Structures are given as C-alpha cells and as structure tokens.
Amino acid sequence: MKTTFFCVICLAWITSLHARLLEVGNGNPYHSIEQAAQSALPGDTILVHAGTYPGGMFIADLQGRSDAWITIMAAPGEEVILRGGGNAIQFTDPAYLRFEGFIIEGQTDNGLNIDDAGSYETPAHHIVIGQCEWRALNATGNNDQLKLSGVDSFEVRGCRFLEGSTDGSMVDMVGCHDGVFELNEFSNAGSNCIQAKGGSKNILIMRNRFLNGGERSLNIGGSTDFQYFRPQDATSEASDIHVYSNIFSGSMAPIAYVGAVHCDVVNNTILNPEKWVVRILQETTDARFLQCGDNVFQNNLVVLGNAAADPTFNIGPSTRPETFHINNNLWYNSDNLSWQGPNAPVQETGRILNRDPLLNDIVAADGRLSQSSPAIGAGMPVTDPLYDFYGTVFTAVRSIGAVEGGTPTTIETLTNFPMCARLSISPNPVEGDMLLSFEVKEPGSFSCELYDCLGQCVKSVQSETFFERGTHQLTAATSGLTSGLYYILIRTGGNIVQTAAILVQHN
Numbered sequence: 001m002k003t004t005f006f007c008v009i010c011l012a013w014i015t016s017l018h019a020r021l022l023e024v025g026n027g028n029p030y031h032s033i034e035q036a037a038q039s040a041l042p043g044d045t046i047l048v049h050a051g052t053y054p055g056g057m058f059i060a061d062l063q064g065r066s067d068a069w070i071t072i073m074a075a076p077g078e079e080v081i082l083r084g085g086g087n088a089i090q091f092t093d094p095a096y097l098r099f100e101g102f103i104i105e106g107q108t109d110n111g112l113n114i115d116d117a118g119s120y121e122t123p124a125h126h127i128v129i130g131q132c133e134w135r136a137l138n139a140t141g142n143n144d145q146l147k148l149s150g151v152d153s154f155e156v157r158g159c160r161f162l163e164g165s166t167d168g169s170m171v172d173m174v175g176c177h178d179g180v181f182e183l184n185e186f187s188n189a190g191s192n193c194i195q196a197k198g199g200s201k202n203i204l205i206m207r208n209r210f211l212n213g214g215e216r217s218l219n220i221g222g223s224t225d226f227q228y229f230r231p232q233d234a235t236s237e238a239s240d241i242h243v244y245s246n247i248f249s250g251s252m253a254p255i256a257y258v259g260a261v262h263c264d265v266v267n268n269t270i271l272n273p274e275k276w277v278v279r280i281l282q283e284t285t286d287a288r289f290l291q292c293g294d295n296v297f298q299n300n301l302v303v304l305g306n307a308a309a310d311p312t313f314n315i316g317p318s319t320r321p322e323t324f325h326i327n328n329n330l331w332y333n334s335d336n337l338s339w340q341g342p343n344a345p346v347q348e349t350g351r352i353l354n355r356d357p358l359l360n361d362i363v364a365a366d367g368r369l370s371q372s373s374p375a376i377g378a379g380m381p382v383t384d385p386l387y388d389f390y391g392t393v394f395t396a397v398r399s400i401g402a403v404e405g406g407t408p409t410t411i412e413t414l415t416n417f418p419m420c421a422r423l424s425i426s427p428n429p430v431e432g433d434m435l436l437s438f439e440v441k442e443p444g445s446f447s448c449e450l451y452d453c454l455g456q457c458v459k460s461v462q463s464e465t466f467f468e469r470g471t472h473q474l475t476a477a478t479s480g481l482t483s484g485l486y487y488i489l490i491r492t493g494g495n496i497v498q499t500a501a502i503l504v505q506h507n
Helices: 002-018 033-039
Strands: 021-024 045-048 051-054 057-060 070-074 080-083 089-092 095-100 103-105 112-115 124-130 146-149 151-157 160-162 169-174 177-182 185-187 192-197 200-206 209-211 216-221 238-244 247-249 253-258 264-266 269-271 278-281 296-298 301-304 313-315 325-327 330-333 424-426 433-440 444-452 457-467 470-477 484-492 495-504
Touching: 021 033, 033 045, 033 057, 112 124, 146 151, 169 200, 192 200, 192 238, 216 238, 444 470, 457 470
Parallel strands: 021 045, 045 070, 051 080, 057 089, 070 095, 080 103, 089 112, 095 124, 112 146, 124 151, 146 169, 151 177, 160 185, 169 192, 177 200, 185 209, 192 216, 200 238, 209 247, 216 253, 238 264, 247 269, 253 278, 264 296, 269 301, 278 313, 296 325, 301 330
Antiparallel strands: 424 433, 433 470, 444 457, 444 484, 484 495
16 A cells, blocks of 8 residues: 555656746747647646647647646736637647636637547546636637537636627537536626537536526537447437536526427526427437437426516427426416416426516526525425535435525535435335434424435325434335335425435335
C-alpha cells in the first residue's frame, strides 16, 4: 500500500513538471490559439490574453490524458473575444480538453463546433466548457452557437447563450452521450435553446434558466438524417434525457418530446409559454424507430394564460401519448380561474389546478415561492432532482416546481433519497414477504408506501398501531408487483422518516 501511494504521488509530481503555460496574444510566444494548439501536450495550458481574435480556426486531435488534461482559457479578468469566421474554432476528435472564459460572436456558420471527425466508433470525449458567452451569429438560418456531434462525457457549465440564429439552436447535439448542462442562461433563442437528437442519450439538463426560448426551449429529439446517427443502429432520436430544476419563461413551447423515449421532466417551473406547454411529436417515422413515448412530466409548476391554455398539450401523429406518465403538476391559468385544466393525454394523478402558486416575482422569473404557496410540500417523492434551482436540497416532502419553498422537517432532512441506510429490509432482493426494520424518533402511527421507478405509488399500507420511540418491524407483501426496482417510504403525519430501495424478483 505504501509503494502504491508513493507511485501515485510521483506520477502527479512528474506530470506537473512537464505541464507548460503556452501564452497567446501581443508580445507573447503565440499569436493564435490554433498556433499554440500545434505545440500543446497533455497537461499544458493555453492562456489567451485580452483582445479580439479572428475565428475560422481548425484544431484536430488535440488530446490530453485522463491524468493530464489540456486547458484553453482566457486569462483571468481579461476579455477575450473570438469573432467571425465560419466557426470560431472547429475541434475535431478532441479529448480531455477544458475550454473556459471566452466570448464567441459573429460567425457565419456555427459558433463553436466540436465533432468526432465522422468516426462514430471513436467519439470526441471528456470535454468541459465553462464560463463562456455566446453572442449573436452573423447568420440567420439553421446555424448553432454550440454544435456538438459525436461528443461523449462532456459538461457545459456557467455559460450564457444570447440571441440565437432564427432557425438554429443555441446548443445542437447530434449523437452525444453522457453530458451535463448546468447553471447556464439561455436568452432569446431562434428555433431551440437545447436540442438533443441523432441518438443522443443520458443527458442531464439541470438548474438552467431559459428566457424566451424560441420555438422549443428544449427539443428533446428532433429529425436527423440516418447517416448521422450515433450509434448507427439507434432506435430513437433521444433517450434518457433528464430535465430537472430549470426555470422557463416564454417560448412557443418550452418542452417538446420528439421521437424521444425514457425522458423525464421533473421539478421545473414553466412561466407564460406563448402557445403550448408540451409537444409530443414524431418527425423520424422509419419503422426502425420507436414512437415517442414512455416519458415523464411531473412535479412541474406551470403558470400560463389563455393563449397557451387550449390545447396545453400538442400531440402529433405516430406517437404514443397514452404511455406518458403525467403526475402531480400544478397548473395555474392566470387569465381564467374557471379553466378546466390541460388536455393531458392520460389521467393526471395528484394534479393541483388553478391555485395561485404565489411566486415572488413572475417578471424576473426567479421561481421563488411565498411562504403560503400551495406548491410547498405538494411534490410527489422522486429520486431526482436532489437540488433545486438555487442549489438547496429538496426537503423530505418536496415542493412542486424548480425552487424548494419549504423548510426541513424536525424528523428528518432527506439528503440522499432513496438510499437512506436507517431503514433495513430483508431479504433484499425479495420474492415474497419482506421484513422492514425502522427507527421511530417521534411516537405516532405510520404508513408504508411503495413507489416504482417512475414515482408512482403502487402499494400503501396504513398501520393503526401506535409506535413508541425505538426500532420496530413491519411485514409487507410484494405479491402482485412485477419484478423491478422500487422505493419504500415510511412516513408519519406527512413527513417522510425512512426511505430505502428494494429489488423485487419473481421467478
């Protein structure tokens, strides 16, 4: 063990010895990022000093290592603008690359383009983009501020996207996987703020603000020519796209599921959409592709006027709207207090209709709730998101919407639902009856609830027994349940006091 530790320390020390600072700008060794990139080795930092630099750069195979990333960054406190060109920079086949602190504007094609050089088996990967600002392109067609094609394991954090091209996306992903968009601001989009298509999968879109997001703030899916899918045998435009704790204000339709499957939109705040709240569409209709379905829309707070109230859902042909899970949303029509509610394609459980959510400032779209808001404590228990828009942990009985308005209960603050360890289950996996052991901190009568992975309560048992403080046991049957993962909640007086996961297996 000591030898291993010593080797790791030596490796880190040797790597740091070989890392270099490559400075770009007037009076520095390099006049452009492109020139410095030709010399860059794993571990190096390309530091770009203040100035306006022409776009049109092409950088291929710029690859760091997992232990020695390459960083391209604007010098701290200095304004660095990449202006014009077809693209500001086209990165082809990069890996282990950080790109931070730049202003990108005035391109005639895409602002920043990152791709896999068409080699779908070897994607661009491990890319971090942070603290950048995209301004208007010098284009009005289907042009994107950030174009990602075949990029895996990436993050876009703390960026601003302003004034999108008329028919383009602020971010366009084709065949991208395992990505995160967090703490970004999108303002005045053309077609979309973020589009994920071409087989894109496992993308987390969390804690972002979308202001006037164009035709579709989020286009979860889309339409892609077959040769551009990654992987080539993908059966959906998008899958496993997770939209959590975002605030949307404006847009023709904030949420569009388009040829998408297994995507969830949970605990978001949606304000004043122009026409629809949700679109369910299918643009890629080849027999190989799954029809749009098996998606989730729940715990969302929606404030709309008459213009977007009928229909609230826009449902196109060749879709499976009956497979959607639409649960526990708060819908408020500020123009019509007698509104009968959205035209949801399935019966919505737990819906709150036409109760003013009492937002502190709808104009500023900050999402905060006043203390008497009906959204507080009305959310259904879900695994994710853990954090609200402002980074606060959702309470045990969470609020509806992107911002938690409640305070932690005196019994327990749920910090990692559903893997809390104090509730023990045996056996686990279970085939028949299971024995639940749990700790009672405050005396009372308890209920046991079982939820599936979509957050739907599939079984509830109310105990008439009054439990004193201490450790107690309950027996619960799993008969009638299909095999799979479930979450158990033990609660009293509306407060969740114990949670755990259980795997049900039936032969």
